[in-house]
Amino acid sequence: MKFSGLQKTSLIDYPDKVASVLFTPSCNLRCPFCHNWRIVIDPKPPFLQDSDALDILERRKKYIDAVVITGGEPCMHKELPQFLAKLKDKGFQTKLDTNGFFPEMIKKCLLFLDYIATDIKTSPDKYPKLGNMEISKLIKTIDILKKSKVNYEFRITVVPRLITKEDLTVIGQLLRGSKKLVLQQFVPNDTLDKEYENLKPYSLDKIEKFAEIMRKYVKNTSVRL
Ligand code: SF4
Numbered sequence: 498m499k500f501s502g503l504q505k506t507s508l509i510d511y512p513d514k515v516a517s518v519l520f521t522p523s524c525n526l527r528c529p530f531c532h533n534w535r536i537v538i539d540p541k542p543p544f545l546q547d548s549d550a551l552d553i554l555e556r557r558k559k560y561i562d563a564v565v566i567t568g569g570e571p572c573m574h575k576e577l578p579q580f581l582a583k584l585k586d587k588g589f590q591t592k593l594d595t596n597g598f599f600p601e602m603i604k605k606c607l608l609f610l611d612y613i614a615t616d617i618k619t620s621p622d623k624y625p626k627l628g629n630m631e632i633s634k635l636i637k638t639i640d641i642l643k644k645s646k647v648n649y650e651f652r653i654t655v656v657p658r659l660i661t662k663e664d665l666t667v668i669g670q671l672l673r674g675s676k677k678l679v680l681q682q683f684v685p686n687d688t689l690d691k692e693y694e695n696l697k698p699y700s701l702d703k704i705e706k707f708a709e710i711m712r713k714y715v716k717n718t719s720v721r722l
Pocket residue numbers: 524525526527528530531532533534537568569570596
């Protein structure tokens with residue numbers, strides 16, 4: 498397995514833990530608001546090999562509690578479960594960030610995960626805007642996580658155009674009864690589709706109102722700015 502980058506220290510990527518973050522290359526989606534588009538559309542060397550990543554993490558063990566695997570889409574890499582197993586062997590807490598389109602891979606990874614964050618990008622009928630017509634796999638992931646004992650959260654970045662009150666009502670029905678939902682602010686910087694840099698993010702007040710709507714479906718809904 499290879500990575501496009503490693504962020505040595507993050508205080509925001511794993512709830513309440515100090516983490517290192519590994520970025521995997523490539524993604525099955527093309528979200529217009531993506532900030533990591535360079536490693537999504539044309540991942541370029543140098544890549545960090547998994548053995549080198551493990552060496553670096555081992556040396557940082559006294560500073561970090563956890564390792565977060567993000568992307569790109571980590572679940573596109575078939576060696577992911579084995580890599581997570583190695584992290585657990587070394588005593589790290591593990592977290593995976595995913596877009597949820599690889600339920601079978603997620604099932605395999607759950608054995609070696611302490612936390613999983615799955616992004617819900619928009620309502621089902623708008624997923625074609627992200628390059629995916631078929632969301633049955635995402636629905637399957639939602640179902641797997643609802644039944645899982647592993648700590649998880651669903652995340653929605655509240656991008657105007659992709660997330661409206663109407664979209665949230667549809668998404669709410671999909672997520673009904675989930676353990677945790679986080680609404681995140683959209684940052685219109687360095688996006689894949691440059692038009693999205695001109696979008697005005699929703700006000701905090703509006704996002705709080707969105708959270709109130711979502712609490713009807715997921716009691717534990719919070720806002721992360
Ligand atoms: S799923 Fe994530 S990494 Fe992939 S295109 Fe969308 S925002 Fe970018």
